[in-house]
Amino acid sequence: MHIVIMGCGRVGAALAQTLEQQGHTVAVIDQDPTAFRRLGSGFGGRRVTGIGFDQDTLREAGIEDAGAFAAVSSGDNSNIIAARVAREMFSIENVAARIYDPRRAEVYQRLGIPTVATVRWTADQMLRRLLPSGAEPLWRDPSGGVQLAEVHTTPSWIGHKISTLQEETGVRVAFLTRLGEAILPTSQTVLQEGDLVHVMMRTDEIAQVEEAFAQGPEEDGH
Numbered sequence: 001m002h003i004v005i006m007g008c009g010r011v012g013a014a015l016a017q018t019l020e021q022q023g024h025t026v027a028v029i030d031q032d033p034t035a036f037r038r039l040g041s042g043f044g045g046r047r048v049t050g051i052g053f054d055q056d057t058l059r060e061a062g063i064e065d066a067g068a069f070a071a072v073s074s075g076d077n078s079n080i081i082a083a084r085v086a087r088e089m090f091s092i093e094n095v096a097a098r099i100y101d102p103r104r105a106e107v108y109q110r111l112g113i114p115t116v117a118t119v120r121w122t123a124d125q126m127l128r129r130l131l132p133s134g135a136e137p138l139w140r141d142p143s144g145g146v147q148l149a150e151v152h153t154t155p156s157w158i159g160h161k162i163s164t165l166q167e168e169t170g171v172r173v174a175f176l177t178r179l180g181e182a183i184l185p186t187s188q189t190v191l192q193e194g195d196l197v198h199v200m201m202r203t204d205e206i207a208q209v210e211e212a213f214a215q216g217p218e219e220d221g222h
Contacts, residue, residue, distance in 0.1 A: 002066045006052030006082050007073030013038035015070060020045055027061035053082035068094035076100055083113050148174055150198050151209060156216030163187035169212040171199040
């Protein structure tokens, strides 16, 4: 697949190098030609100097043959405009924009433009470790009806199977984070101390799910 990236900062350069290593062709756009130094001499993709939402610049980067577009410059407005141009003018389906303002990220997510709110994510992860309670949304579908969330579990769930947790809380466990690594559990997987539980659930059922996770298993007398 050919992929166009707007922004050659640390994120853009790392993304470009990773994608090229995976066998994709990559074009990177940046207004500052010196930014391309981050790509290193081994990078074989295109380096295009220009504004990432300019249609001629995008064409020079091969947007018409691209299967995906990533806007990861340092400006929220530029990233969103570029993402919309890629999607609406060039019909690119796989589009993602990096957003620093979490309020904007939610708005554009609802418009169908996947966003990555770097500061929001970092702050949320820190708060999650400091204040481990309730449910912390990680992803919502564009309609807002379904979400992936990390839900705090009371210690009484430790030693119980995922199947028991799912049956008693009515959620679907998407994955666990164990010792810093994500694992895909089976119904027989047993919860261990320190596990972070990530579940898929309806947004309007958050309160009930939080309560069920906080109460613990029925057999424990909760």
